[in-house]
Amino acid sequence: xxxxxxxxxxxxxxxxxxxxxxxxxxxxxxxxVLEVLSxxxxxxxxxxxxxxxxxxIKTFKGYRVQHNLGRGPAKGGIRYHPDVSxxxxxxxAMWMTWKCAVVGIPYGxxxxxxxxxxxxxxxxxxxxxxxxxxxxxxxxxxxxKDIPAPDVYTNPQTMAWIMDTYSMIKGYSVPGVVTGKPIxxxxxxxxxxxxxxxxxxxxxxxxxxxxxxxxxxxxVAVQGFGNAGSIAARxxxxxxCKVVAVTDSxxxxxxxxxxxxxxxxxxxxxxxxxxxxxxxxxxxxxEVLTLAVDVLVPAALENVITRENAxxxxxxxxxxxxxxxxxxxxxxILFKNGVMVIPDILANAxxxxxxxxxxxxxxxAHFWTEEEVNNRLKQIMYRSFADVLNIHKExxxxxxxxxxxxxxxxxxxxxxxxxxxx
Numbered sequence: 001x002x003x004x005x006x007x008x009x010x011x012x013x014x015x016x017x018x019x020x021x022x023x024x025x026x027x028x029x030x031x032x033v034l035e036v037l038s039x040x041x042x043x044x045x046x047x048x049x050x051x052x053x054x055x056x057i058k059t060f061k062g063y064r065v066q067h068n069l070g071r072g073p074a075k076g077g078i079r080y081h082p083d084v085s086x087x088x089x090x091x092x093a094m095w096m097t098w099k100c101a102v103v104g105i106p107y108g109x110x111x112x113x114x115x116x117x118x119x120x121x122x123x124x125x126x127x128x129x130x131x132x133x134x135x136x137x138x139x140x141x142x143x144x145k146d147i148p149a150p151d152v153y154t155n156p157q158t159m160a161w162i163m164d165t166y167s168m169i170k171g172y173s174v175p176g177v178v179t180g181k182p183i184x185x186x187x188x189x190x191x192x193x194x195x196x197x198x199x200x201x202x203x204x205x206x207x208x209x210x211x212x213x214x215x216x217x218x219x220v221a222v223q224g225f226g227n228a229g230s231i232a233a234r235x236x237x238x239x240x241c242k243v244v245a246v247t248d249s250x251x252x253x254x255x256x257x258x259x260x261x262x263x264x265x266x267x268x269x270x271x272x273x274x275x276x277x278x279x280x281x282x283x284x285x286x287e288v289l290t291l292a293v294d295v296l297v298p299a300a301l302e303n304v305i306t307r308e309n310a311x312x313x314x315x316x317x318x319x320x321x322x323x324x325x326x327x328x329x330x331x332x333i334l335f336k337n338g339v340m341v342i343p344d345i346l347a348n349a350x351x352x353x354x355x356x357x358x359x360x361x362x363x364x365a366h367f368w369t370e371e372e373v374n375n376r377l378k379q380i381m382y383r384s385f386a387d388v389l390n391i392h393k394e395x396x397x398x399x400x401x402x403x404x405x406x407x408x409x410x411x412x413x414x415x416x417x418x419x420x421x422x
Contacts (some may be wrong), residue, residue, distance in 0.1 A: 010302075243261055
């Protein structure tokens with residue numbers, strides 16, 4: 001979280017509602033549909049009592065929110081983080097609704113979270129939290145109802161515990177209850193790289209639109225060197241880009257000549273941070289956002305590009321690998337300054353797209369090669385970028401508004417077709 005984020009103290013749910021209101025006015029959305037979309041369909045708050053390693057009982061708080069099911073079963077990750085709040089989870093669930101709709105996959109949006117600090121918990125404690133949380137939310141999840149996935153500080157092992165716990169409750173194996181699982185129990189090839197790969201595909205199309213031709217020689221800064229950020233950096237380096245700066249929660253590093261991303265990844269695996277990497281200079285997190293680069297990839301938490309720093313952003317493309325990194329006021333500033341923002345609901349939709357592929361494979365018990373997965377992902381991301389770009393040109397609006405017009409329009413049509421019962 002940057003200094004600017006703390007100063008503005010933005011509520012993610014209010015940001016999400018503000019974004020919806022803006023696009024509703026732009027597209028003259030039916031007020032009745034807006035009323036439906038302004039409220040999550042279902043919120044589940046649960047207590048998670050756990051026996052800690054020292055024998056004491058500690059109770060954690062967890063949430064699962066389903067925003068809208070008009071286009072299909074709910075889909076969305078589960079995050080473990082000390083700053084998880086119900087408003088954050090509601091916002092992320094709404095964003096998942098738009099994300100699934102913008103890439104045209106038959107899901108509604110959901111999200112879950114547990115208030116905890118995984119860095120302070122043992123593997124056994126994490127497993128017990130996960131299994132108890134799963135048992136508490138089992139009443140609303142399932143392959144036909146709501147399919148969780150990994151998010152911040154959760155991973156394939158977490159999904160394996162959820163799948164096993166749910167399966168024990170049902171009495172038989174149900175691999176389709178979650179996505180992002182290990183390959184050995186029904187996971188999909190290509191899933192680990194999907195968010196970053198989808199982001200790269202959208203950057204490729206943005207580069208074409210800006211007349212660059214290709215990405216070779218373009219400079220890149222990545223804010224947030226977790227799973228999505230580190231893989232995006234590696235993939236963009238593979239496209240010929242020069243990744244000059246990366247950051248994580250402990251700090252950032254910079255090298256004007258370009259960083260060796262594979263070496264940076266290895267350094268972080270060994271030390272826990274990118275800081276201290278050889279042949280680099282230290283750089284504060286907030287400075288990376290305003291570097292003079294061609295492409296900026298925010299891949300950390302929400303609200304890092306705000307009205308305080310948006311005017312200082314020098315990148316020509318901002319590709320949002322994170323959820324909600326740009327505030328509505330910052331959007332206006334970036335659009336005015338000619339920055340092409342590839343919004344989160346498009347840029348990082350590769351993860352949910354390949355999650356959909358995994359779910360389809362689980363239901364069919366028929367699995368695809370990694371090449372098949374990546375080719376299908378490329379087709380969907382290219383098509384979705386083109387759909388958003390066409391609306392961007394038609395309405396003469398920023399790319400986020402265009403993506404929202406596309407997504408909200410698709411969800412609104414589903415609501416109208418199904419109507420309100422009774």
